[in-house]
Amino acid sequence: MSYLIKPENYMPLLDLQQTELGIKQIKEFFQQNLSSELKLRRVTAPLFVLKGMGINDDLNGTERPVSFPIKELGDREAEVVHSLAKWKRMTLADYNIEPGYGIYTDMNAIRSDEELGNLHSLYVDQWDWERVITAEDRNIDFLKEIVNRIYAAMVRTEYMVCETYPQIKPCLPEKLFFIHAEELRQLYPDLDSKDREHAITQKHGAVFVFGIGGKLGDGKEHDLRAPDYDDYTTPGINGLPGLNGDLLVWNDVLKRSLELSSMGIRVDKEALLKQLKESGNEYRKSLYFHKRLLDGTLPLSIGGGIGQSRLCMFYLRKAHIGEIQSSIWPAEMIKECEELNIPLI
Structure with a gap:
């Protein structure tokens, strides 16, 4: 089911040519800053992986991956990636990355079950990153340090955009506000x-x-997560469970929060076993990725994804992600966007 948020009196601050140039500038500037902040080197990533390996990201556990048979492999099924949360951790091991260093990549995905709208598209593009850590790093203070480094790169990028396009005014606060989902519920x-x-x-702005x-505390999750990448059960801030989270900023065009990144300290052996059991997914222990994690051949890590189109949408003050990327939209949404002065690419 598609849903369109309709901002009143919307007027793009940049024309199509300026927008395309802005997208290029933002992507180049931000990924360079991200790489420097977290000591990440760029690697090449797959668009699809073999089915049944436990490598593809299950997201909320309900999305169906786009799949296709491979003739040369006897019609064995491949799946277009949802994200690269597990693949990145294996790559850290295969590249023998040392603690304190990591990798990032341009992740392109197709999510056919996405509910289309201003913020959601069939096409997903993000910077997927992963960094090797030590056992001593598996704590909330280290997570906050990494989050603050990423946010610093975001603030610098906004300053670059506003210097380049004076009609765009800065809005990100100097500091990021931290809160646990349970504290937020209360x-x-x-x-x-x-x-x-x-x-x-x-x-708070961010x-x-x-x-x-x-x-x-009410027996519900703030949001769903697959049980085999982020550690959401180990005690973290104020003794509450969870060494992961989402980074949100206020989108004044749409008058709502905008999630730019999801990240976290990844499961170790103990957290994986606990979360697989609690979620009823213990069968996954026999899958390739999970066996490597359980036998100790994968490093401890922290990682996440940062939405490229969403980041550009935010910086350029756009009302629809379709102003940043080319995708497929319902005919009614295209018509409504035309009426609202929202130029879809």
């Missing part, structure tokens, strides 16, 4: 999880919400 007990995000992000995936 702060806004009458709101659902998305409306809580809107409320807290409107108040927020990192810890503890995404585990059950909160």
Whole structure:
């Protein structure tokens, strides 16, 4: 089901040619800053992986991957990646990356079950990154340090954009506000999880919400996560579970929060076994990725994804992700966008 947020009196600040140039400038500038902040080297990533290896990201556990048979492999099925959360960790091992260093890549995916709208497209592009850590790094303070480094790169990028295009004014606060999903629930007990995000992000401008995936005090998850990449059960901030989270900024064009990144300290052997059991997915222990993690041949790591089109959409003050990337949209949405002065690429 598609859904279009309709901003009042919307007028793009950049024309199509300026927008295309802005996209190029943002992507080049931000990835260079991200690489420097986290000591990441660029690697080449797959568009698809073999089915049944446990490598593809299961996201919320309900999305169906786009798949196709490979003639030369006896029609064995391949799946277009949802993201590269697990593949990156194997690549760290295969490249013998040392603690304190990592990798990043341009991840391109197709998510055919996505609910299309201003923020969601069939086509997903993000910087997927992963960095080797030590056992001593598996704590909330280290996670906050990494998040703050990424946010610093975001602030510098906004400054570059505003210097290049004076009609765009800066809006990111100097500091990021941190809160656990359970604390957020208690702060806004009458709101659902998305409306809580809107409320807290409107108040602070930029927020990192810890503890995404585990059950909160009301027995519900703030949002769903696959059980085999982020560690959402190990105690973190204020003793509450979760060494992961989402980075949100306030989108003044759409008057709502905008998730730019999801990241976290990855599961170790203990957390993997616990989360597979709690989620009813213990059968995954026999899959290739999971066996490598359990037998100790994968390094401890931290990682995440940063939406490229969403980041550009935010910096260029666009109302629809289709102003940044070329995709497929329902005919009714295309018509409505034309009426609202939203030029889809």
